[in-house]
Amino acid sequence: MRHFAALLDRLGYTPGRTAKLRLMTAYFRATPDPDRGWALAALTDGLPFSFPVRRTLAALMDKRLDAELLRLSRDYVGDTAETVALVWPEPAEVQAAPRLADVVAELALIDKGDLGARIEGWLDRLDATGRWALLKLLTGALRVGVSGRLAKTAVADLAHGNADQVEEIWHGLSPPYLSLFAWLEGRAEKPDISGAPVFRPLMLAHPLEDKDFEALDIEAIAAEWKWDGIRVQLAAGRGEARLYSRSGDDIGPSFPDVLGAVRFDGVLDGELLIKRGDDIAPFNDLQQRLNRKAVTGRMLAQYPAHIRLYDALMIGDEDLRGLAFTQRRRRLEEWFVANRPHAMDLSAVLTFTSKADLAAVWRTTRGIGIEGLMLKRRDSPYLPGRPKGHWWKWKRAALTVDCVLMYAQRGSGKRSSYYSDFTFGAWRETSDGSRTLVPVGKAYSGYTDAELVDLDRWIRTHTVSRFGPVRSVVAELVLEVAFDAIQRSPRHKSGVAMRFPRIHRIRWDKPAADAARLAEIEQLIDQS
Numbered sequence: 001m002r003h004f005a006a007l008l009d010r011l012g013y014t015p016g017r018t019a020k021l022r023l024m025t026a027y028f029r030a031t032p033d034p035d036r037g038w039a040l041a042a043l044t045d046g047l048p049f050s051f052p053v054r055r056t057l058a059a060l061m062d063k064r065l066d067a068e069l070l071r072l073s074r075d076y077v078g079d080t081a082e083t084v085a086l087v088w089p090e091p092a093e094v095q096a097a098p099r100l101a102d103v104v105a106e107l108a109l110i111d112k113g114d115l116g117a118r119i120e121g122w123l124d125r126l127d128a129t130g131r132w133a134l135l136k137l138l139t140g141a142l143r144v145g146v147s148g149r150l151a152k153t154a155v156a157d158l159a160h161g162n163a164d165q166v167e168e169i170w171h172g173l174s175p176p177y178l179s180l181f182a183w184l185e186g187r188a189e190k191p192d193i194s195g196a197p198v199f200r201p202l203m204l205a206h207p208l209e210d211k212d213f214e215a216l217d218i219e220a221i222a223a224e225w226k227w228d229g230i231r232v233q234l235a236a237g238r239g240e241a242r243l244y245s246r247s248g249d250d251i252g253p254s255f256p257d258v259l260g261a262v263r264f265d266g267v268l269d270g271e272l273l274i275k276r277g278d279d280i281a282p283f284n285d286l287q288q289r290l291n292r293k294a295v296t297g298r299m300l301a302q303y304p305a306h307i308r309l310y311d312a313l314m315i316g317d318e319d320l321r322g323l324a325f326t327q328r329r330r331r332l333e334e335w336f337v338a339n340r341p342h343a344m345d346l347s348a349v350l351t352f353t354s355k356a357d358l359a360a361v362w363r364t365t366r367g368i369g370i371e372g373l374m375l376k377r378r379d380s381p382y383l384p385g386r387p388k389g390h391w392w393k394w395k396r397a398a399l400t401v402d403c404v405l406m407y408a409q410r411g412s413g414k415r416s417s418y419y420s421d422f423t424f425g426a427w428r429e430t431s432d433g434s435r436t437l438v439p440v441g442k443a444y445s446g447y448t449d450a451e452l453v454d455l456d457r458w459i460r461t462h463t464v465s466r467f468g469p470v471r472s473v474v475a476e477l478v479l480e481v482a483f484d485a486i487q488r489s490p491r492h493k494s495g496v497a498m499r500f501p502r503i504h505r506i507r508w509d510k511p512a513a514d515a516a517r518l519a520e521i522e523q524l525i526d527q528s
Contacts, residue, residue, distance in 0.1 A: 001095045004039050005133030011144040024154035035100045036505050037176025046140040049107050053138045056116045075469055078416020081135035086130050095125040161186040162377035164384040171198035197235040199248040200313050201384030223350040226372040228283050229273040237265045254292045255305045261342035267313040275306035282487040282498055307344045321382035353470040365396045372396045397483040400504055401514045405477040409461045410469040419459045424479050428518045436493040446502030478507035478515050486524050
């Protein structure tokens with residue numbers, strides 16, 4: 001456990017992708033099985049256990065520290081695991097730290113009622129860094145600046161390979177990944193996943209810049225609408241079907257209406273949407289279905305899921321990824337006509353004759369409620385990752401509106417000392433001529449580090465009330481907010497919800513009274 005804790009600690013304070021890769025590769029090379037496999041699981045998908053850890057920790061801390069002092073400490077530190085690790089009493093005598101594999105083995109068998117005593121015993125055997133790492137492991141919130149993809153790249157470096165080789169077989173494996181390490185170290189053959197419904201790395205696009213558009217050979221490009229859903233991969237084989245997000249997370253249990261009717265083998269690429277008749281519902285409707293552990297019949301009826309297909313990686317057991325886009329598209333169209341799969345259709349390939357024609361099509365996207373265009377080289381094979389010069393995403397221009405800062409919340413991790421999450425509002429006018437601010441969105445990106453310091457200083461000197469980590473501020477500061485779309489939402493007090501809001505500009509110069517009215521923002525719904 002101490003070696004794993006040291007790894008997490010160094011990762012958290014090490015900037016730069018290359019340096020983090022070196023740390024993880026060295027750890028995986030030096031650490032024996034099965035500890036390194038469980039560490040890899042923690043850095044990628046998380047451990048396959050679910051316990052009421054936060055409630056258990058609260059009960060343990062009640063016996064050791066005043067509740068108000070713990071709350072104030074948590075507010076200052078910004079992280080529950082780090083707070084508990086720092087205030088936990090040091091043991092009277094040094095004890096041997098538990099192994100990571102032993103912790104996981106006990107968790108697999110432990111009863112929830114015994115969890116508190118077990119955590120208490122482990123914490124008493126660890127130093128502050130070890131306690132922090134243990135609690136991060138149990139809560140599944142490592143936050144050390146490492147993505148699952150980066151961890152897989154570090155593992156692949158054991159064999160001087162690349163993460164795509166690991167990603168290709170990843171979903172056919174399970175922790176502690178003994179067969180994976182055996183293959184990478186040359187002690188066994190590559191795990192066989194043929195025919196299994198596993199995730200294949202997606203091909204991603206680069207944002208289209210002016211120089212890219214100028215360099216385009218228009219005759220070599222195909223264009224499709226960029227739909228406002230979530231990118232998914234449908235994999236079917238060996239009598240199973242799974243639905244994966246772009247990051248490889250299995251989201252199928254939330255969409256039984258899509259998976260339940262799959263009667264084919266293959267791997268298809270598309271966009272998950274909510275469809276009503278011929279119309280695509282706003283993204284806010286799709287959010288009602290995401291991350292649902294239980295899906296009711298009423299939800300299936302209200303928010304029917306649909307996949308709009310873009311591409312085919314495999315049909316049956318034939319791998320199509322080496323073919324050109326136009327060939328894959330033709331095979332996909334032939335397959336679709338022959339199979340007519342339930343709750344799926346094909347994304348249209350658009351017609352245009354010149355760059356001016358294509359730009360004119362792009363300018364129509366906001367008016368018809370589409371996110372933008374996807375441009376793809378006709379001769380492009382299906383390449384994992386984000387290869388340059390093959391696919392581009394040409395998103396419609398963002399909408400902007402001036403709003404008034406209402407609340408600010410402390411961030412987590414490196415931002416725990418700053419108020420970095422901002423709730424902003426617009427003026428709602430009433431029939432008697434008065435007006436009040438109502439929240440229309442929340443953003444925590446778009447500003448520079450220097451602007452964050454200025455915002456934090458302003459918030460601290462203009463606070464009117466506090467609610468734990470949240471401060472209410474005087475209604476004086478105007479933020480120009482950029483967002484991709486806006487829809488009606490009965491779940492929000494203002495009745496609207498923004499899509500991907502971010503801070504575009506801080507309007508230090510603008511009076512709050514001149515910020516947007518809610519009625520003005522509602523008019524933008526028709527432009528979304």
